[in-house]
Amino acid sequence: MSLVIVGSVAFDTIETPWERKEKIVGGSCTYCSLAASFFTRPKIVAVVGEDFPKDMIDFLKKKNIDLKGLKIVPGGRTFHWQGRYGYDPNQRETVRTDLNVFENFRPEIPASYKKADILFLANIDPDIQEAIFLQVEKPRLTAMDTIGLWIQSKPASLLRVLKKVDVFFANDEEVRMLTDERNLIKAGKKILGLGPSLVILKKGEHGALIFGEDLVFGIMAHPCEDVVDPTGAGDSFAGGFLGYLDKTRSFSQKEIRRAAVYGSVMASFTIEGYGIDRYKTLKPREVRSRFESFKKLVSF
Numbered sequence: 001m002s003l004v005i006v007g008s009v010a011f012d013t014i015e016t017p018w019e020r021k022e023k024i025v026g027g028s029c030t031y032c033s034l035a036a037s038f039f040t041r042p043k044i045v046a047v048v049g050e051d052f053p054k055d056m057i058d059f060l061k062k063k064n065i066d067l068k069g070l071k072i073v074p075g076g077r078t079f080h081w082q083g084r085y086g087y088d089p090n091q092r093e094t095v096r097t098d099l100n101v102f103e104n105f106r107p108e109i110p111a112s113y114k115k116a117d118i119l120f121l122a123n124i125d126p127d128i129q130e131a132i133f134l135q136v137e138k139p140r141l142t143a144m145d146t147i148g149l150w151i152q153s154k155p156a157s158l159l160r161v162l163k164k165v166d167v168f169f170a171n172d173e174e175v176r177m178l179t180d181e182r183n184l185i186k187a188g189k190k191i192l193g194l195g196p197s198l199v200i201l202k203k204g205e206h207g208a209l210i211f212g213e214d215l216v217f218g219i220m221a222h223p224c225e226d227v228v229d230p231t232g233a234g235d236s237f238a239g240g241f242l243g244y245l246d247k248t249r250s251f252s253q254k255e256i257r258r259a260a261v262y263g264s265v266m267a268s269f270t271i272e273g274y275g276i277d278r279y280k281t282l283k284p285r286e287v288r289s290r291f292e293s294f295k296k297l298v299s300f
């Protein structure tokens with residue numbers, strides 16, 4: 001099978017109550033593909049400027065990520081996002097967004113990506129997400145993520161994409177914004193009526209809730225004593241989830257549940273370091289071992 005991920009490869013400036021990190025590598029596509037790379041060889045579609053460090057490109061290559069769809073714009077500047085966290089790591093505010101190379105980005109899917117089995121449209125402008133749909137042959141599974149910015153600024157485009165996807169990843173705030181519904185169960189069910197057959201509601205350090213027509217499944221977040229930087233947790237969840245499904249080639253309920261555990265496991269590693277730092281040392285055996293300890297944690 002093959003997994004294609006479309007999203008941002010970015011510089012992030014991260015402010016926590018304890019530290020500030022200036023322009024470290026991040027981006028929805030980066031986190032998602034790194035997490036997925038533990039299960040499959042993800043293919044990415046993204047854009048960066050000439051200022052994007054060569055050693056980072058080499059690092060992604062070494063992690064077995066297919067970069068044929070990564071465009072480097074000569075003279076361009078990489079997308080930059082700045083976020084600030086409060087003492088509660090679930091509380092985040094966007095301080096600044098510099099679109100830079102995204103402004104004129106028209107994604108082109110390489111020929112070798114067109115037959116993707118799983119397509120993930122990570123957080124990015126919904127018009128770009130829609131443009132991708134026109135270029136792929138019918139994938140077996142499509143999934144998307146978004147943020148409040150797009151729900152507010154491009155609701156029509158967003159709803160068009162939502163109508164076409166099978167899986168929707170969102171956090172509680174986004175789901176409420178999209179449905180005008182405060183109760184999360186009702187909100188999740190409303191989204192099932194807008195297109196997707198599965199809604200994955202991410203609840204930060206409280207885990208995730210998965211809704212399907214005949215499925216409600218709750219997964220806790222791995223207990224983490226030291227949350228260093230929550231950025232990318234959601235994208236890593238999606239990467240673990242979809243990477244695992246790509247590997248197992250089955251979308252049965254049993255595998256969906258296991259995939260959610262892998263999503264939670266990958267998110268728990270991401271937040272242990274700033275940016276993508278944790279992926280510089282993370283080993284497959286650590287992923288396996290955390291999956292096993294997760295089993296003990298939730299079985300009774």
Ligand code: AMP
Pocket residue numbers: 007008010011012026027028081097123124125147149230231232233234235236
């Ligand atoms: P997460 O913490 O999983 O929600 O994702 C955080 C990542 O999303 C950061 O690394 C940002 O670079 C990226 N991001 C934030 N805003 C945008 C945006 N408007 N478009 C694309 N990517 C974004």
